[in-house]
Amino acid sequence: MRWAKRLFTIALKGLVKNRMRSLLTTLGVIIGVASVIVMVGVGAGAQADVESQISSLGTNMIMVFPGASRHGGASGGAGSFNRLTLEDANAIAEEAELISGVSPAVRTSGQIVGGTGDWNTGVTGVSTEYLEIRAWGIESGEFFDERAVRSRAKVAVLGQTIVDELFPSEDPIGQKIRINKTPFTVIGVLTKKGASSFGRDEDDTILVPVTTGLYRLSGGQYINMMYLSARSLGESDAAIEEVTEILRRRHRLNPGEDDDFRIRSQAEFIEMATETQKVMTLLLGAVAAVSLIVGGIGIMNIMLVSVTERTREIGIRLAVGARSRDVLVQFLTESVVLSLLGGVIGVTLAYILAGVLNNVVGMTTIVNPGVVALAFGFAAAIGVFFGYYPARKAAMLNPIDALRYE
Amino acid sequence: MESTVQHVIETRRLVKNYEMGDFVVHALRGVDLTVDPGEFVAIMGASGSGKSTLLNVIGCLDEPTSGEYYIDGADASGLSRDEYARIRNERIGFVFQTFNLLPRTSALDNVELPLFYDHAARIENPRSAATEALETVGLGDRMHHEPSELSGGQRQRVAIARALVNRPAIILADEPTGNLDSRTSIDVISVFQKLNQQGITVLLVTHEHDIAQYTKRVVMMRDGIIVNDRRVENRADAAADLANMPAVDDIVTTGTAGEV
Numbered sequence: 001m002r003w004a005k006r007l008f009t010i011a012l013k014g015l016v017k018n019r020m021r022s023l024l025t026t027l028g029v030i031i032g033v034a035s036v037i038v039m040v041g042v043g044a045g046a047q048a049d050v051e052s053q054i055s056s057l058g059t060n061m062i063m064v065f066p067g068a069s070r071h072g073g074a075s076g077g078a079g080s081f082n083r084l085t086l087e088d089a090n091a092i093a094e095e096a097e098l099i100s101g102v103s104p105a106v107r108t109s110g111q112i113v114g115g116t117g118d119w120n121t122g123v124t125g126v127s128t129e130y131l132e133i134r135a136w137g138i139e140s141g142e143f144f145d146e147r148a149v150r151s152r153a154k155v156a157v158l159g160q161t162i163v164d165e166l167f168p169s170e171d172p173i174g175q176k177i178r179i180n181k182t183p184f185t186v187i188g189v190l191t192k193k194g195a196s197s198f199g200r201d202e203d204d205t206i207l208v209p210v211t212t213g214l215y216r217l218s219g220g221q222y223i224n225m226m227y228l229s230a231r232s233l234g235e236s237d238a239a240i241e242e243v244t245e246i247l248r249r250r251h252r253l254n255p256g257e258d259d260d261f262r263i264r265s266q267a268e269f270i271e272m273a274t275e276t277q278k279v280m281t282l283l284l285g286a287v288a289a290v291s292l293i294v295g296g297i298g299i300m301n302i303m304l305v306s307v308t309e310r311t312r313e314i315g316i317r318l319a320v321g322a323r324s325r326d327v328l329v330q331f332l333t334e335s336v337v338l339s340l341l342g343g344v345i346g347v348t349l350a351y352i353l354a355g356v357l358n359n360v361v362g363m364t365t366i367v368n369p370g371v372v373a374l375a376f377g378f379a380a381a382i383g384v385f386f387g388y389y390p391a392r393k394a395a396m397l398n399p400i401d402a403l404r405y406e
Numbered sequence: 407m408e409s410t411v412q413h414v415i416e417t418r419r420l421v422k423n424y425e426m427g428d429f430v431v432h433a434l435r436g437v438d439l440t441v442d443p444g445e446f447v448a449i450m451g452a453s454g455s456g457k458s459t460l461l462n463v464i465g466c467l468d469e470p471t472s473g474e475y476y477i478d479g480a481d482a483s484g485l486s487r488d489e490y491a492r493i494r495n496e497r498i499g500f501v502f503q504t505f506n507l508l509p510r511t512s513a514l515d516n517v518e519l520p521l522f523y524d525h526a527a528r529i530e531n532p533r534s535a536a537t538e539a540l541e542t543v544g545l546g547d548r549m550h551h552e553p554s555e556l557s558g559g560q561r562q563r564v565a566i567a568r569a570l571v572n573r574p575a576i577i578l579a580d581e582p583t584g585n586l587d588s589r590t591s592i593d594v595i596s597v598f599q600k601l602n603q604q605g606i607t608v609l610l611v612t613h614e615h616d617i618a619q620y621t622k623r624v625v626m627m628r629d630g631i632i633v634n635d636r637r638v639e640n641r642a643d644a645a646a647d648l649a650n651m652p653a654v655d656d657i658v659t660t661g662t663a664g665e666v
Contacts, residue, residue, distance in 0.1 A: 006522050017510050316506045319467060320520035320568065321495020323488045399494075400467045403506060 007326065011333035018306075025302040026342035028295025029379050033346025036288035036375045037367060038353045043281030045357075045364030050273045054266060056193075058134045060233045061266040062099075062240060064226040064247070067259055083260050084223050086214065088250055089127075092228065095246055098239035101229035103130035106213035106220075112206065114177030114186075115166035123156075123179055123206045125213015126227075133229040141173040141188030149209040152216060157188040159203040182216060184208065236267035285371075292375070295342070296382035303335050303390040314394050315402030328395035335387025336380060343379035347372055413476065414576050414607045415441035415464055420473035422459050422630075433459040434470065435630035441576070441609055446602040448618040449611045451627035457611045458580055460627070464609070465500050465578045466490040478575035495523050499569025501579035501610075505561045507553040507568075513540060514549040517567045524572060539567040543597050559590035566597055570606075577601070579610035583617055589651055595620045596644035620644050 015022045066084045089104040106125035112118060128146055131137065144155050156177060163172050172186045193202040214220065230239040240263050247261055307314070314327055350367065357365040422434040433456045441447055449457045462468040464475065466482060469490075474483045478497045485493070494500070499520075507516045517539050521532035529535045540549050543563040553561055562582060569577045579598070583591035591614075598608050599620060610621070618624045619642045626634035 010522060013511075013515075312506065313508055316508060317519070317523075318491065319465075319494060319500055319502075319506070321491050321523040321572070323491040323523070323525075325488075326491075326523055398468075400462055403467070403502070 007329050008333055011330050011337060014330070014334055015337060021302065021306070022338060022341075025299055026338050026345065028298035029292070029339050029342025029382065030295075030346040030349060032288070032292030032295035033343050033375045033379050034349040034353060035291050036285065036378075037347065037350035037371055038357070038365065039284035039288040040281060040371045041350070041354050041365040041367045042357065042363065043277065043284045044366040044368060047274060047277035047281065048366060049364050050277060051270060054270050054273060056135060057266055057269070058227070058229070060100075060230040060236060061133055062228040062230055062236065062243065063264045064228065064243065065262045065264070066222070066225070067261045083251060084226060085221065086210070086223060088247060089223065089226050091250055092226070092243055092246055096228075096239065096242045098231050098235050098242050099228050100231045101129040101133045101227075103127040103133055103227045104210050104223040105130075105225050105227060106210055106218050107224045108180075108213065108217045110180040110206075110217065112162065112166065112177055112179055114175060115170070115172065116168065117166065119162060119165045121162060121204050121206060123208060123213065123217060125208050125210040125217065127210050129229070130207065130227060133227045136193060137191040139189045139191045140171075141186070143188050143207075144209050149211050152211040153209055154182060154184045154212060154216070155187045155208065156184040157190060157207040158186055159190050159205040159207075160192045161201055161204040162206060163189055179206065179208075180217060230265070230267075233267050233270075236265045240265060289378075292378060292382070296339070296386045299335055299339060299383065300386035300390065303331065303387055304393075306334075307331065307390045307394040310394075311397065311402050311405040314397055315399055315405065318397065318399035318402060324395040328391045331391035331394050332384065332387050335391070336383040339379045339383030339387075343376045346379065347376060350375075412442055413440045414443050414445075414478060415439065415476070415609065417460075417464070417475040418473055420460070420463060420475060421471045422456070422463060422468070423471045432630050434463070434473075436473070437627075437630070437632055439625065439632065441607060443575075443607055444602070444605055445607055445609075446598070446622040447609045447625060448621040448623070449609065449625045449627060450613060450615075450618055452613065454629075455627040456630040457627045461578055461580050461609070461611050465498050466493045467500070491523070492525075495520055495572060496526070496528065497575045499566075499572065499574040499577040501562070501565050501569050501577065501582045503581040503584040505553070505558075505565050505585075507561060507564055509554065510552055512550045512552055513545060513556070513564045513567075516553070516564055517571050519568060520572045529572065535571055536567075539571040540564070542570060542601070543567045557590070558586050559593050562586065562590075562594045563597060566594070566601075570601070576607040576609060579608065581611055581613070583612065583614070588616075589648070591617060592620075592644050592648055592651075596648060599644050 064084065084104075086104055089102050092099060093102040103126045108123050109120065110123050111120055127149060128144065131143055138157070139160070141157070143157055144153065147153075148155055156179065158172055166172070166177065167175065172189060175186045177184050177186060190203070190207070195201055208217070210223070214223065228239070228243065230236045243263065244259065248259065251260055253260065317327060350372070354365040354367045357363045417437055417439045420434050420437040424431040424433055437456070437460055439460070449460060451457045459468065463470050464477070466477070470483075474481065476482060477493060482493060508519065514536055518532050518536040521529055521535060524532070537549065540546060543566050545560060545563050545567065548556060548560060553564070556564065566577070582598075583594055586594060595617060598610065602608050612618055619638065622638055622641065624636055624638055625632055
């Protein structure tokens with residue numbers, strides 16, 4: 001104990017006597033540690049951003065589109081032959097166990113007249129479950145219910161952009177609007193959703209009951225697509241299989257025939273984006289790790305120079321009775337203290353930088369305590385690893401040779 | 407075979423060869439030397455006579471090629487690095503020609519250095535032991551000065567205090583006055599004389615006859631063997647000589663002027 005305390009004192013004195021050199025040496029580790037933590041933090045932040053963006057699309061959402069039909073080998077392109085019906089949607093709602101929500105969607109575009117003027121926008125007919133599937137909400141008023149769907153009620157729920165355009169100064173609830181000359185009553189306003197990840201203004205929309213959209217506005221028999229909600233994100237793939245099976249059966253497709261519909265899921269997007277982000281985080285981390293190693297080599301370099309420069313000192317210490325391990329421990333302690341100091345300053349710097357990035361630059365940076373521990377541990381390990389060789393070199397010197405060194 | 411206890415140093419047929427490329431330098435060719443407690447011995451000889459090599463071997467800084475040697479009664483032949491380190495720490499005080507003090511380190515810290523490695527904790531209170539040693543060599547008022555703030559003579563006094571601090575069986579000094587002017591040399595020698603009077607055994611290497619005249623016994627070496635070993639007649643008294651020196655030297659060596 002006394003021994004350890006003394007050697008620690010010697011090492012500390014050595015460092016304090018060479019303040020400038022100590023500081024410059026630690027700089028490599030400081031930058032290394034800080035950059036590892038911040039880089040990985042920036043990567044993790046970007047990943048979290050993308051994930052939250054994707055989850056704002058909906059709740060475990062699965063989208064079903066009509067597929068290209070084939071006639072005599074010629075592909076007609078996506079949606080060229082619309083084969084999705086309301087009955088398909090109902091069948092999925094009834095039969096698919098892994099699906100918790102189903103909303104068919106019927107899109108028409110229409111000229112809207114009402115309030116202060118007119119506006120051209122898309123009108124989508126959806127079911128009552130649509131809002132939950134899309135993770136959307138009602139700002140004021142209410143959404144239509146099952147009864148409205150059954151009765152093909154002429155009620156509309158407006159997006160924020162429509163409200164801004166048609167009712168800038170009055171409450172739209174209860175107002176009459178005309179969609180392609182058909183009168184509708186406004187019963188609700190949607191919350192603001194902003195731009196979609198594809199840049200489209202999500203708030204520039206009007207929602208009506210699916211039956212109203214299908215029979216009163218588009219006048220067709222096919223729906224444009226379906227929004228489904230899987231019970232959980234993890235069950236997405238199984239749910240897709242289930243839906244595929246139901247649709248193939250209903251469309252009487254023989255085994256070996258291509259699907260006449262396409263299915264895309266949110267899980268796919270997340271997986272894709274996460275994969276990309278992981279690669280980026282890894283890349284950033286790798287670059288930073290290299291800088292940490294370079295910092296370690298800096299420590300070794302300085303320790304080597306320091307051993308050469310202090311050969312006489314080592315000789316003096318050996319001459320008055322220092323054992324090899326005393327000298328070894330002294331130099332090891334010096335390099336470990338240096339790298340730990342670098343680690344502490346590096347971690348502090350990383351937290352400051354992350355704070356600046358988060359609050360001033362507005363870049364999401366998530367400091368991961370695991371990464372902090374790892375970087376710190378790595379710094380200490382670098383100290384031992386890169387300090388050992390020069391320390392051993394110093395400790396093994398012959399006292400008389402060390403003393404004669406000029 | 408265990409040596410008789412009364413010898414501080416005893417060497418038998420001590421041989422040291424250095425290999426320099428193709429040829430071998432025979433630095434020691436069989437040295438038999440005994441030093442008893444309380445002696446003050448000067449080893450003399452031309453450069454290359456092997457006197458420094460002998461001192462380094464006795465001081466456990468270097469290992470002999472063959473032969474036996476005993477330090478303070480203990481066999482020192484063929485020990486491990488750590489065992490030699492322990493002997494250096496506990497039984498030997500070494501004073502060098504070039505002082506070999508740690509730079510940017512106070513006199514007190516320099517003197518305390520050997521006690522950092524006193525693993526057996528022989529000395530109870532390192533700080534007060536270091537203070538005491540510095541007071542013994544007359545530097546009680548310079549304890550917190552760094553080597554760069556001290557004159558040559560004062561630096562060598564710090565080195566002597568460092569050699570003293572672990573209460574060694576013997577102090578070995580390799581040309582301790584080699585880097586000093588004549589007045590300062592006598593000044594430093596007076597410290598050794600004073601210590602010897604207090605019963606401390608001193609073995610020093612010098613090539614100056616004037617310096618050897620202050621010791622009690624002179625051992626002459628040539629080509630790696632002892633050629634003469636005699637008692638000093640008409641021994642000089644360094645303190646008295648200093649007092650008789652012309653005052654002009656006080657101006658030349660301002661750093662050491664007025665302190666004995």
